[in-house]
Amino acid sequence: MNPSVEAVALDKAWRLLNHGPTVLVSACHEGVDNVMAAAWACALDFSPAKVTVVLDKSTRTRALIEQSGLFVLQIPTVAQAAMVHKVGHESLADHPNKLAEAGVELFRMPDYDQPMVDGCSGWLLCKVVDEPWNQAVYDLFIGEVVAAWADTRVFRDGHWHFEDADPALRSLHYVAGGRFYAIGEAIDVA
């Protein structure tokens, strides 16, 4: 595990998602780990911190989340763009060796048995808030953030520091057709 990773206060966890990055969603049930990409993830509340994420019924990750009641949203970096695209376009159902083939390395934090993707810049470990209607009708899952961490080289003191970090640590913002945009320069308004 990256030694720069430190806990993020839960009441600042929303800031990891506020600028709209594409995320990786990971989950585990009965020894099966999986990771998918999702562009449709969003902060929902400050405290207790909550998030939304749209998970298609066809995804294996959704099934793991429905069974375990837990998931991790993590913010991948520019250095991981090819991996993010690959885990977003191949299903574990068709590619049993998907994670290894995409070069995904998982780690676990002490006291938490959820798989987290190494090399990301932030992680939000979430417990599903049971909302069967939203899940069935809209594929919309609500999670309450129970723990969060970030790579202090790029997120510390409750703020992103893209402007003075390694450009390879910038967040990814997916559009379509293999096209991402990296986050760009800071703009401060008084």
Place this chain on the structure above:
Amino acid sequence: MNPSVEAVALDKAWRLLNHGPTVLVSACHEGVDNVMAAAWACALDFSPAKVTVVLDKSTRTRALIEQSGLFVLQIPTVAQAAMVHKVGHESLADHPNKLAEAGVELFRMPDYDQPMVDGCSGWLLCKVVDEPWNQAVYDLFIGEVVAAWADTRVFRDGHWHFEDADPALRSLHYVAGGRFYAIGEAIDVA
């Protein structure tokens, strides 16, 4: 109105939001127009195109939306950062002249009586999907996109073209404390 604005096919409307921009939310009821900023807006479905947006109960814009059943999400640009911050931090309740003071210019498309903010790069006109539980408990509104437009200088043929457009047209991604990031360079994965 900007002569570069053209309609976007509804099945491509999700692409306006996919990269996670901060948006402006506008609405009108009985002659009262208002505009607020929101970082917590997200695509929800491809077709029919749907979106989510979190609207705090204290906002005047939410009241207009609850009364009219309609709202517009629009994507502001780097050139509008100061205005976006201002309409996101002042309420019409306390600042009756808020829009004029922030320099917001509104226009309306033919056949639609909803206020749209001039100078943005994309607009999604949405009809509220009635979900009283989500609205009351989570401040979460679901909208079905009934019309969409974009500034073809920066979004055309269903794709953003930030990389060859005027940098002032790039999208804004808010964090906190007056700090935005502009969207950055394109990264293509085969």
